[in-house]
Amino acid sequence: MKMFSRKAIVALALLVAGAAPALAAASEADFKAAYAAADAANKQAGTLRDQWTVTASALAAAKKAADAGNFDSAVAEAKEAEALAKASVFQATSEKDAWKAEIIR
Amino acid sequence: MRTAIQIISAAFALVTLALVGQPAKATDSVDPVADAKAFQKYFTTKFPKLKLSDFVNGPYSLNEDMHRQWVEKEEFPPYEFSLDAGKEMFTKPFKNGKTYADCFADKGIGVRQNYPYFDEKEGKVVTLELALNRCRESNGEAPISYVKDDMAALTAYMAFTSRGKPFDIKIPSDPRALAAFENGREYFYTRRGQLNFSCASCHVQNPGERIRAEILAPALGILNAMPIYRSEWGGMGTISRRFTSCNSQTRGVPLEPQSDEYRDLEYYLSYVSNGLPISGPGARP
Numbered sequence: 001m002k003m004f005s006r007k008a009i010v011a012l013a014l015l016v017a018g019a020a021p022a023l024a025a026a027s028e029a030d031f032k033a034a035y036a037a038a039d040a041a042n043k044q045a046g047t048l049r050d051q052w053t054v055t056a057s058a059l060a061a062a063k064k065a066a067d068a069g070n071f072d073s074a075v076a077e078a079k080e081a082e083a084l085a086k087a088s089v090f091q092a093t094s095e096k097d098a099w100k101a102e103i104i105r
Numbered sequence: 106m107r108t109a110i111q112i113i114s115a116a117f118a119l120v121t122l123a124l125v126g127q128p129a130k131a132t133d134s135v136d137p138v139a140d141a142k143a144f145q146k147y148f149t150t151k152f153p154k155l156k157l158s159d160f161v162n163g164p165y166s167l168n169e170d171m172h173r174q175w176v177e178k179e180e181f182p183p184y185e186f187s188l189d190a191g192k193e194m195f196t197k198p199f200k201n202g203k204t205y206a207d208c209f210a211d212k213g214i215g216v217r218q219n220y221p222y223f224d225e226k227e228g229k230v231v232t233l234e235l236a237l238n239r240c241r242e243s244n245g246e247a248p249i250s251y252v253k254d255d256m257a258a259l260t261a262y263m264a265f266t267s268r269g270k271p272f273d274i275k276i277p278s279d280p281r282a283l284a285a286f287e288n289g290r291e292y293f294y295t296r297r298g299q300l301n302f303s304c305a306s307c308h309v310q311n312p313g314e315r316i317r318a319e320i321l322a323p324a325l326g327i328l329n330a331m332p333i334y335r336s337e338w339g340g341m342g343t344i345s346r347r348f349t350s351c352n353s354q355t356r357g358v359p360l361e362p363q364s365d366e367y368r369d370l371e372y373y374l375s376y377v378s379n380g381l382p383i384s385g386p387g388a389r390p
Binding site for chain 1: 291301
């Protein structure tokens with residue numbers, strides 16, 4: 001019984017330790033990492049000449065939230081920007097050939 | 106004998122394969138003459154009641170009510186003030202005493218239909234807007250914005266002096282010119298922006314249809330009327346303004362005005378409208 005309790009406590013402690021980062025508020029470092037990933041994807045879209053205005057808006061919103069110290073919102077906006085940028089990269093890549101199907105012949 | 110027949114059969118099969126392989130390659134190759142022919146045929150088939158020259162009036166030719174509006178509008182055209190300003194700018198000497206007329210063939214009068222052209226020395230397309238700014242810079246003047254009123258006024262005046270003259274865009278025998286045409290064609294048909302629209306989505310696949318309150322113009326003849334006064338803009342707009350705002354409307358970040366892509370796009374779109382008269386400056390809803 002005594003042994004079981006100790007094991008249970010250790011297991012609970014591990015569980016709490018694992019869940020803690022998910023529950024904790026986002027930090028400036030989280031924002032910086034999320035923003036850098038979004039910015040890199042958007043730059044890739046730029047080299048493909050296919051950036052989206054909504055990506056730029058999400059990046060700007062992320063920065064604004066971070067400046068105000070709201071890192072939860074800043075990370076969420078940065079992740080949204082990254083998803084949009086990746087979608088624009090996908091679009092540009094698939095259009096490399098897809099545009100030919102639309103030509104009037 | 107049997108071996109000889111087999112060799113001949115194999116050779117025949119190879120030749121046949123080679124010949125069959127060629128048309129597939131030809132489908133991807135660029136033939137501007139055939140392209141322009143197919144382009145014009147597509148629109149004249151889609152709108153059989155219209156004369157070829159009517160396409161330069163955009164949505165006003167596609168709808169009877171709008172056509173009536175256009176006739177009335179042309180009595181007191183909203184671009185008139187811009188035309189006057191353009192004439193004044195065009196004739197006013199630079200600080201060095203020269204004028205725009207010194208930069209163009211025929212003193213810049215009645216030459217709009219020859220722009221854009223492919224400059225073999227530079228290896229790139231030169232548009233009228235670009236040529237005007239280069240003229241300014243070579244005469245010690247600062248360039249003007251490609252999307253604002255002064256450029257619209259200058260091009261309005263030059264277009265007006267070319268009214269009725271058919272677009273006469275040439276593709277010289279230079280692989281770079283053909284590549285520019287092809288790049289323009291690619292830009293025109295490539296979907297971009299969050300809304301996933303290409304230029305063709307609106308102006309090839311849906312001309313005459315409404316997008317919100319507007320009737321979409323056909324791509325054929327769309328540049329013949331430039332620059333335009335747009336009621337939506339509450340002012341004049343250049344070709345650069347038209348291209349950049351189209352990109353923004355699909356939620357795409359526009360390129361720099363007069364970037365290579367836009368120059369090539371203008372080259373392509375103008376070439377496929379060869380033979381249609383210049384009608385600029387125009388007015389649009």
